[in-house]
Amino acid sequence: MNAVQPFEGIGASVRRKEDFRFLQGRGMYTDDINRPGQTHAFILRSPHAHATIQGIDTAAAKAMPGVLAVFTSADMTAIGGIPCGWQIHNKDGTPMAEPKHPVLAEGKVRHVGDPVAVVVAETRAQARDAAEAIVVDYAPLQGVSSTEAAIAPGAPAVHDGVAGNLCYDWHIGDKATTDAAFAKAAKVVKFSTTNNRLVPNAMEPRAAIGEFDAMSGDYTLYTTSQNPHVIRLLMGAFVLSIPESKLRVVAPDVGGGFGSKIYHYAEEAIVTWASAKVKRPIKWTADRTESFMSDAHGRDHVSTAELALDTDGKILGLKVHTLANMGAYLSTFAPCVPTYLYATLLSGVYATPVIYAEVKAVFTNTVPVDAYRGAGRPEATYLLERLMDVAAREIGMDRVEFRKKNFIPTAAFPYQTPVALQYDSGDYFSTLAGALETSGWATFEERRSEAKARGKLRGIGISTYVEACGIAPSAVVGSLGARAGLYEVGTIRVHPTGSVTVLTGTHSHGQGHETTLAQLVADKLGVPMANIDIVHGDTAKVPFGMGTYGSRSLAVGGSAMDKAMDKIIAKGKRIAAHLMEASVDDVEFERGTFRVAGTDKTKSLTDISLAAYVPHNYPIDEIEPGLDETAFYDPKNFTYPGGCHICEVEIDPDTGKVSVMGFTAVDDVGRVINPMIVEGQVQGGVAQGIGQALLEAAIYDADGQLISGSMMDYTMPRADDLAPVSVATHTTLCTHNPLGVKGCGEVGAIGSPPAVMNAVVDALRDFGVNHVEMPATPAKIWNIINGHRMAAE
Missing domain, CATH: 3.30.365.10 (Aldehyde oxidase/xanthine dehydrogenase, molybdopterin binding domain)
Structure with a gap:
């Protein structure tokens, strides 16, 4: 007897396919890649926030063991500055100030970490040692x-x-x-x-490998990027002047981004350009301290x-x-x-x-x-x-x-705000009601009294929010200053035996796209997930796409895939009609089966795909062979997730320590494709929000020195800083994309900081506190409490 295939479509908590390789240490990240003849780069960075560069002496560095080359801005005069992708206009209509952003500092450094020179050597250690031998004559300026x-x-x-x-x-x-x-x-x-101000601190530091093929004149950049096609466009066209046909950008597995890996960075251009100079591949990988002063x-x-x-x-x-x-x-x-x-x-x-x-x-x-x-x-x-x-x-x-x-009343949707956006759907009363019930809001005062009896301060905070995801449409954002389209592409390639390859312009850096996107195909085409491959992150394989950020992957990328599957089904119906000698209008399709309506005549998707590639009985004069379709999707509007977050905290007045005792998140993210992945995304975002509210801050002194520039000084949340997060969803469908999805990747980080800080202020209400700035560190809270006590004495 054949085993029943478990349901893997929309709404199923399917385990992440990609975790099999990640949990076994078999992921392929940029730093895991080593090219034949590979060399290593080290970037010399400014220790000053503001200074003029009077001169750079690289002679000693060039003479050191293993050094192949040392480059400064004087060697890169033909290279353009790093471009900005969005132009804003002033109130009077004039364009914003847009000063040049050089790849290596030209004449002046403008922040601690500004790249000044690059050393290329046989090993990373040799490159670092040589960089220390470079003598830069700085004339410090006030920052x-x-x-x-x-x-x-x-x-x-x-x-x-x-x-x-x-x-x-x-x-x-x-x-x-x-x-x-x-x-x-x-x-x-x-x-x-x-x-x-926050430092993103993704698990994987940024890395880049530039490789030049002297025989073909082709360049390849391997990089930790959320949108490889945009990197190819910006770097190729505006910085290095490389034809796109000669430039391939590959973003393999990426260990977290949170936005910081969207952008085109100087290091990507440096290793790509320099690889042609030394005629060998060049790898650069940031260490954590370097990330603090080089990541956006x-x-x-x-x-x-x-x-x-x-x-x-x-x-x-x-x-x-x-x-x-x-x-x-x-x-x-x-x-x-x-x-x-x-x-x-x-x-x-x-x-x-x-x-x-x-x-x-x-x-x-x-x-x-x-x-x-x-x-x-x-x-x-x-x-x-x-x-x-x-x-x-x-x-x-x-x-x-x-x-x-x-x-906003539920009946008022679609709702036009006075600041341009029109929300298409939402139900803020229901998410609020769900969060109040789950959090035990009604019985909170009992817990406050119990905490007071133990000498603790208890507080509860609420946040009701809406966000905008899947930035669009291209024509509108273009009129607002965007210098790129914001559509997405999806290709569905059904192979002769019915397995499917999906080519998507989105990118995964921890969200589980290889699972979620495969579920869309499993649900609509009826193909087992084991027979579905998701391909992304390689400009040589995937049509031009805009990458992943702003919770756009499902709403925009998934919708493009859905449109491509519609094309697959439409073509499949024509082939099925021929094979079953029926009218196309009479052919129905549901999860892998083509059927002539009202009869028992059927053909499987595999029957159709095989016929498409082996056209022995096929109207080849009417239909092209193959079953491979591409679609682009440019949204009509943003999507608008929303919800309610409630946080309960307890403060130890003797130490100022704020402990999160419970957190409830009830979010409307539209149609939920995989509840398990949604829960994980919300929990991760809440962890980052709690980190911002209680612990994290990138702190500069008055002159521009970064004084929280390492994990010793920049406090990331640990497991014991968090609490179990109760996650639930209440769905109102997006009305303008075919999937009804809204996005979930950012909701946790949006709703949580005010919920936490409202709880902190509530806990301190008896001290007359009306506001506490983030982060609410123990020292800050202790000073508030003791300042009040001293004033009362």
């Missing part, structure tokens, strides 16, 4: 690290010709109507906060918000002013994060009639800042959800009831 200091009168200029270090001064919304709403408000609540950082907003309310606590309007730190240069997508990924989400889940937001982006002598898990949406959610708690407290209204009073 500036904070946005407030950078725009202050007389501040040192990060770039010559950029007045006041201002990259752009942008706004959205109607100021006049917003001012009018504020003029009739019964209450205006004002709130200011800083969204702390995240967040770093300073914001003030004002909320206008009527006498019943209904929102009349919102004003926001934000200073966003760009760092020393513009990273690939940096300009869009504080604008179209942040300010457009300031309505949140609330019916806010009018909003006016202005954002000033500022250059500083720090590592460039770009998208980090959530990218703008966590910053918007944190500002808004802390403001809602502050406002509820000021007007004396229960914070849950205050939120419910201002929720």
